[in-house]
Amino acid sequence: MASIEEICEAFADWRTRSNDNPRLSKMVKGWDRVIHFTASDMGQGFTMLVKDQLLSELVVGYHDQPDVIVTGSSEDFCDMFWGDLNPSEKYMSGEIKLAGSQQDVMRIDAISMVAFLDQ
Amino acid sequence: MTAPAAPSPPAQATLRRALGQFPIVTTSTGLAFAALEYLAAAGLVTYVAGDSAWIPIGVAGLLALMAYGFFGELNGMFPTAAAIRIYMQRAMDDRIALTITFTYMSTIVLVIASDAFIVGTALARAFGEPPWVSSLWIIGLLGISVTTNLRGVTVAGLLQDLATTIVVLATLVISALALLHSGHALHNPIQPLHGHSAADLVEAIALGVFLYSAFEWVTTSAEEVRRPESIHRGMLMSIGILCVVCALATVAMSHTLTHHELSSAYPQLYLGVAAIGHSGMWVMAGVTAVTALNTFNGGFITASRFIYGTAREGSLPRQLARLNDRAVPWVPVVVLGGASLLVALAVALSHTWEVLVAVGAALETMIYAVAAFCALRLRSRQPDTPRPFRVRLLPVLGPVGVVVFAMLAAIASVSVNNHFNPAPLIIIGIGAALSAFYVLRILPGVRAKEEARRAATPRRRPVR
Numbered sequence: 001m002a003s004i005e006e007i008c009e010a011f012a013d014w015r016t017r018s019n020d021n022p023r024l025s026k027m028v029k030g031w032d033r034v035i036h037f038t039a040s041d042m043g044q045g046f047t048m049l050v051k052d053q054l055l056s057e058l059v060v061g062y063h064d065q066p067d068v069i070v071t072g073s074s075e076d077f078c079d080m081f082w083g084d085l086n087p088s089e090k091y092m093s094g095e096i097k098l099a100g101s102q103q104d105v106m107r108i109d110a111i112s113m114v115a116f117l118d119q
Numbered sequence: 120m121t122a123p124a125a126p127s128p129p130a131q132a133t134l135r136r137a138l139g140q141f142p143i144v145t146t147s148t149g150l151a152f153a154a155l156e157y158l159a160a161a162g163l164v165t166y167v168a169g170d171s172a173w174i175p176i177g178v179a180g181l182l183a184l185m186a187y188g189f190f191g192e193l194n195g196m197f198p199t200a201a202a203i204r205i206y207m208q209r210a211m212d213d214r215i216a217l218t219i220t221f222t223y224m225s226t227i228v229l230v231i232a233s234d235a236f237i238v239g240t241a242l243a244r245a246f247g248e249p250p251w252v253s254s255l256w257i258i259g260l261l262g263i264s265v266t267t268n269l270r271g272v273t274v275a276g277l278l279q280d281l282a283t284t285i286v287v288l289a290t291l292v293i294s295a296l297a298l299l300h301s302g303h304a305l306h307n308p309i310q311p312l313h314g315h316s317a318a319d320l321v322e323a324i325a326l327g328v329f330l331y332s333a334f335e336w337v338t339t340s341a342e343e344v345r346r347p348e349s350i351h352r353g354m355l356m357s358i359g360i361l362c363v364v365c366a367l368a369t370v371a372m373s374h375t376l377t378h379h380e381l382s383s384a385y386p387q388l389y390l391g392v393a394a395i396g397h398s399g400m401w402v403m404a405g406v407t408a409v410t411a412l413n414t415f416n417g418g419f420i421t422a423s424r425f426i427y428g429t430a431r432e433g434s435l436p437r438q439l440a441r442l443n444d445r446a447v448p449w450v451p452v453v454v455l456g457g458a459s460l461l462v463a464l465a466v467a468l469s470h471t472w473e474v475l476v477a478v479g480a481a482l483e484t485m486i487y488a489v490a491a492f493c494a495l496r497l498r499s500r501q502p503d504t505p506r507p508f509r510v511r512l513l514p515v516l517g518p519v520g521v522v523v524f525a526m527l528a529a530i531a532s533v534s535v536n537n538h539f540n541p542a543p544l545i546i547i548g549i550g551a552a553l554s555a556f557y558v559l560r561i562l563p564g565v566r567a568k569e570e571a572r573r574a575a576t577p578r579r580r581p582v583r
Contacts, residue, residue, distance in 0.1 A: 006583075023444065026444040027442070027444060027446045028446075034135070036132055045132075065132070065133065065134070065135040066132050066134060066135065067134065067135050067136060068134075078580060079580060082578075082579045083579050084579055084580050086431060086433075088428055088431030088432055089431070089432050089433065091199075091428070092201045092204050092205070092428055092431075092432040093205065093432075094197055094199065094201070094205045097199065098342050099134055099342050099343070100134060100343065101136065102200060102339070102340075102342075102343070102420060103271075106446050106448075107446050109431065110442050110446040113431070113442070114442070
């Protein structure tokens with residue numbers, strides 16, 4: 001099980017890569033959302049905002065009403081934020097669960113893909 | 120990175136924009152009520168005597184209820200848009216699961232293509248244009264659909280609710296008026312076998328099942344609902360609505376339309392004329408066009424996102440996971456649009472829409488048999504997985520479902536317009552063979568390439 005600090009560190013890297021990616025900025029244009037991450041093995045929640053084409057810092061705990069809820073293990077979140085894990089694979093096998101509209105879910109996956117993978 | 124302390128989190132967060140019960144009912148009904156519904160309903164009439172078409176529709180409704188049970192249990196276990204992939208993967212060998220899934224996904228191309236064909240033909244007819252103009256309508260409709268999808272435009276929930284409500288109510292009213300205006304009593308309303316064989320009735324039931332098909336596609340909305348049980352209830356209500364509308368429309372068609380009108384590509388236009396005269400044709404042309412709104416929106420989004428997810432998972436080439444700047448998987452959208460256009464134009468040129476109906480009916484009943492098998496198999500493989508919705512008597516209903524739906528699929532695949540015709544079976548066979556060829560021969564290479572690419576990418580996460 002990863003620690004809160006590890007998740008926050010991994011997220012910080014993800015955030016920098018995402019916010020520095022001009023293509024990704026285009027993809028999240030006009031897409032202001034509140035995203036909750038729930039690390040089921042830790043029983044811990046996190047909140048991320050996407051506002052004005054930028055990802056916010058990761059806040060420990062749930063804040064605001066979410067547009068999307070992502071539920072997975074703390075290890076999976078860490079690996080995903082570092083870009084070592086393809087979240088779609090975990091999603092298609094049922095290990096990562098999502099709640100939210102299909103369009104919102106697509107954007108989350110787009111962020112994870114475009115931030116790390118060559119298209 | 121700062122990680123400030125937060126107030127204690129709510130036990131259960133609820134989505135800001137979650138779907139309630141009504142949108143789920145309209146989505147389920149709207150996806151099932153494609154323009155192809157009118158042609159399938161008219162085709163069903165030829166299999167039974169007089170005005171007794173409501174009987175196979177009622178029987179098919181009971182079978183749809185059984186399918187609802189299987190999908191309900193599976194969706195409760197895996198409330199996700201990727202459910203079909205997950206439960207099939209867990210219930211059977213992954214290669215078989217993928218082959219069936221890819222074959223089944225071709226149904227979406229058939230439905231989009233058939234709707235483009237039917238709407239194009241109906242509009243060409245309504246405007247009094249020669250038949251070849253319908254091809255231009257088809258190209259235009261699919262062109263608009265692909266373009267709007269690529270631009271990330273989707274039909275808003277409210278518009279979708281409105282579209283489905285209009286289609287259902289207009290069909291009900293037009294059907295009722297057509298019956299009232301006919302001025303004579305029903306013929307053989309409870310004697311479906313009068314002058315027909317039992318085999319005809321079974322074929323009518325297979326077509327009847329097709330009238331309900333796609334009601335289960337709403338399970339892909341499982342991640343968007345306010346309450347998980349909305350999906351189950353929505354499917355149930357949708358089956359009830361479809362039963363009433365299809366039964367009434369079919370009886371109205373059998374009662375008021377000639378054989379020539381029933382076998383045309385636009386029986387719904389004739390039904391409109393029978394109900395309220397020439398203006399009825401325009402009403403039904405408009406209603407037919409509205410059905411396409413739901414089909415194109417739901418079909419393109421569901422199929423393209425599924426293809427995208429499967430490509431991201433590594434089961435389809437990576438090129439299919441390319442996104443445009445609006446985060447739309449543009450390759451699947453273009454491929455779906457192109458495939459639908461080819462099928463629609465082929466049908467328009469060959470006038471073989473009955474074959475399309477039979478292929479759709481066979482594929483849908485096949486997937487119902489697969490759902491029955493998966494529900495049954497997972498009872499033994501994953502007995503402890505929570506099942507918020509549990510089918511009673513599954514050990515009995517499961518095998519019955521497998522046998523009945525497989526039998527109906529077999530019958531539907533060799534019967535077109537009340538005649539033996541192996542064309543649907545050949546089309547499905549080709550689709551299944553191509554899927555199997557891809558899964559068995561090409562996919563291992565795709566996966567090996569993906570594995571090699573990942574192995575060559577160093578892990579970024581620091582080792583602690």
